[in-house]
Amino acid sequence: MLFSEVSRRFDELSKTRKRLELTRILVDLLREAGDDLKKLTYLIQGKLAPDYMGIELGLADKLIISALAGISGKSDADIQGMFLKAGDLGTVAREIAMAKSQNSLMSRELTVDDVHEALMRLAMVKGEGSVRNKIRIFQDLILNGNPEDAQYITRIATGKLRLGVSDATILDALVQAFAEGSHSEEIQEAYNFHPDIGYVAQMLRDGQIGELLEAGPTPMIPAKVMLAERLPDIGHILEKMGGSAAFEYKYDGMRTQIHFQSGKVRIFSRGTEETTANFPDIVKSFLETFHMDSCILDGEAVPYNPETGELYPFQMVSQRRGRKYDLDRMQEDVPLVVFLFDIIYLDGKPLHRTGYLERRKVLESIFKPSDSFKTATQIISSSIEEVEKFFEESINSGCEGIVAKNISQESIYRAGARGWLWIKLKRDYQSSFEDTLDLVIVGAFGGHGRRKGTYGALLMAAYNKEKDVFESVCKLGSGFTDEVLFNLPKKLGDYSVDHKPARVETLMEPDVWFEPHEVIEIKGSEITVSPVHSCAFGMVEEGAGLAIRFPRFTGRWRSDKTPEDATTSQEILEMYHSQKKSMKGSSEPS
Numbered sequence: 001m002l003f004s005e006v007s008r009r010f011d012e013l014s015k016t017r018k019r020l021e022l023t024r025i026l027v028d029l030l031r032e033a034g035d036d037l038k039k040l041t042y043l044i045q046g047k048l049a050p051d052y053m054g055i056e057l058g059l060a061d062k063l064i065i066s067a068l069a070g071i072s073g074k075s076d077a078d079i080q081g082m083f084l085k086a087g088d089l090g091t092v093a094r095e096i097a098m099a100k101s102q103n104s105l106m107s108r109e110l111t112v113d114d115v116h117e118a119l120m121r122l123a124m125v126k127g128e129g130s131v132r133n134k135i136r137i138f139q140d141l142i143l144n145g146n147p148e149d150a151q152y153i154t155r156i157a158t159g160k161l162r163l164g165v166s167d168a169t170i171l172d173a174l175v176q177a178f179a180e181g182s183h184s185e186e187i188q189e190a191y192n193f194h195p196d197i198g199y200v201a202q203m204l205r206d207g208q209i210g211e212l213l214e215a216g217p218t219p220m221i222p223a224k225v226m227l228a229e230r231l232p233d234i235g236h237i238l239e240k241m242g243g244s245a246a247f248e249y250k251y252d253g254m255r256t257q258i259h260f261q262s263g264k265v266r267i268f269s270r271g272t273e274e275t276t277a278n279f280p281d282i283v284k285s286f287l288e289t290f291h292m293d294s295c296i297l298d299g300e301a302v303p304y305n306p307e308t309g310e311l312y313p314f315q316m317v318s319q320r321r322g323r324k325y326d327l328d329r330m331q332e333d334v335p336l337v338v339f340l341f342d343i344i345y346l347d348g349k350p351l352h353r354t355g356y357l358e359r360r361k362v363l364e365s366i367f368k369p370s371d372s373f374k375t376a377t378q379i380i381s382s383s384i385e386e387v388e389k390f391f392e393e394s395i396n397s398g399c400e401g402i403v404a405k406n407i408s409q410e411s412i413y414r415a416g417a418r419g420w421l422w423i424k425l426k427r428d429y430q431s432s433f434e435d436t437l438d439l440v441i442v443g444a445f446g447g448h449g450r451r452k453g454t455y456g457a458l459l460m461a462a463y464n465k466e467k468d469v470f471e472s473v474c475k476l477g478s479g480f481t482d483e484v485l486f487n488l489p490k491k492l493g494d495y496s497v498d499h500k501p502a503r504v505e506t507l508m509e510p511d512v513w514f515e516p517h518e519v520i521e522i523k524g525s526e527i528t529v530s531p532v533h534s535c536a537f538g539m540v541e542e543g544a545g546l547a548i549r550f551p552r553f554t555g556r557w558r559s560d561k562t563p564e565d566a567t568t569s570q571e572i573l574e575m576y577h578s579q580k581k582s583m584k585g586s587s588e589p590s
């Protein structure tokens with residue numbers, strides 16, 4: 001397939017304002033891909049391979065500027081000036097390629113395969129002379145394509161393609177293109193156990209839908225992790241769980257999925273990135289503790305004090321993530337204990353469809369607890385008093401609350417899903433609406449007075465998982481230090497677009513729109529009904545949505561979360577209902 005066809009469709013995708021239109025364009029593009037389907041699906045994601053392969057492009061702006069200067073005969077400073085004006089290096093590359101193509105007959109047509117292969121080489125170049133090599137590979141690509149190709153290749157190479165399509169949108173399009181009649185949710189579930197869009201695309205195109213749906217978890221391929229819903233008190237949780245449930249400490253560490261096969265251990269993060277190299281101590285103690293052929297375990301790694309057994313805060317583990325140097329010292333300073341709470345594969349057998357209590361039994365049977373590996377502390381209970389006591393114990397042990405787990409026959413492991421089979425209760429949202437929310441920045445309003453030159457407020461949105469859109473839920477103007485505030489236009493500039501992105505829904509008209517990308521943590525005082533926000537629109541009141549009152553930025557950028565991991569509109573709706581219930585409860589005469 002010619003890459004010029006892809007560029008043309010990418011142009012259409014970035015111009016459309018309608019969610020359904022995105023899918024239609026994608027369906028056409030995917031159907032035309034032929035043998036290039038797999039590579040094309042990665043390119044649509046702005047990637048070259050699934051995340052867990054760890055292939056990173058993200059070329060520095062500086063390198064692209066030098067490469068473009070070399071092609072155009074302009075100076076680096078000239079290109080930098082064009083970049084500042086256009087706000088995007090892709091546009092600059094397009095202009096330069098346009099000028100170049102008028103003076104030359106050299107260009108031949110690039111194929112998807114050419115582009116993928118060259119970008120892969122770019123990602124792999126290492127060592128001495130690597131900058132020069134990278135510049136050369138990139139220049140070749142730009143000189144061989146048409147101006148639109150140059151624009152999109154540059155955006156992919158810098159990690160800034162941003163077509164505004166999520167994995168869910170691509171999966172939806174794949175189903176429509178190749179598997180009409182299948183359920184998107186089932187395909188999504190299969191993808192969550194094997195998060196490789198190229199693999200899923202090929203299976204669907206080749207009619208291997210049955211195999212795809214049956215496969216489940218596979219050792220050495222990270223599954224997206226199962227997540228919890230939230231409720232504000234134990235009574236509601238027990239009610240939702242049908243009277244009784246398993247309750248576990250909610251450890252404040254780092255989600256850790258451990259895979260083992262053929263004598264090899266691989267560790268993956270909550271976001272399916274491989275982190276094995278950062279945790280050689282976990283690998284070593286795993287090999288000492290476990291003796292099976294293959295498995296996939298799920299748990300939370302927490303730093304602790306080996307003298308006292310005391311658990312330390314999460315920040316100490318996050319220091320280790322992505323850190324390759326000085327690991328020995330770190331291991332001594334911050335040893336880790338992994339609290340295991342699930343097993344989804346053992347010795348050739350997927351266990352994701354086995355009930356939770358049975359999985360826990362299997363987990364307990366395969367190892368003896370040690371300093372490095374334990375099972376999550378658990379009780380099974382139907383008594384509010386007993387669970388309250390357990391909750392207090394958990395807080396006193398340095399945990400942040402509890403997670404309730406469904407123990408009925410339906411309690412399967414749902415990869416990538418935030419559902420009612422697991423419900424969390426944290427210390428900070430016991431009484432009023434105190435929990436933090438992770439919201440997506442989708443727009444901004446210009447600042448006045450002291451805030452001239454930056455934004456006065458950001459437009460924040462929750463993710464509506466069912467509709468795959470981002471729904472506005474508040475204007476956020478508090479909680480920013482001056483430093484953060486004045487850096488916002490620069491930090492968010494890469495994502496600004498000149499029209500409302502197709503997957504954003506709001507009745508507000510901000511001065512600047514942003515492609516959903518950045519997730520930040522906010523704290524609010526209450527959830528109210530609002531005529532201008534579209535979160536859970538029409539679900540509580542006709543013609544109105546929900547809004548967060550008095551939102552404040554907590555200072556935490558959730559760079560570990562994709563926009564689709566943000567707090568969902570469905571969660572905010574639940575929070576609104578529980579807030580109403582608890583307000584009723586507290587105003588009742590005693």
Ligand code: ATP
Nearest residue numbers: 227228248249250251252254255300341376403424
């Ligand atoms: P939070 O910021 O509250 O951790 P989250 O969005 O990262 O939220 P949630 O689904 O809301 O994740 O909460 C579940 C998280 O709690 C899991 O991802 C896991 O990292 C952690 N956790 C700690 N102990 C347990 C446990 N016993 N069972 C399940 N998850 C646990």
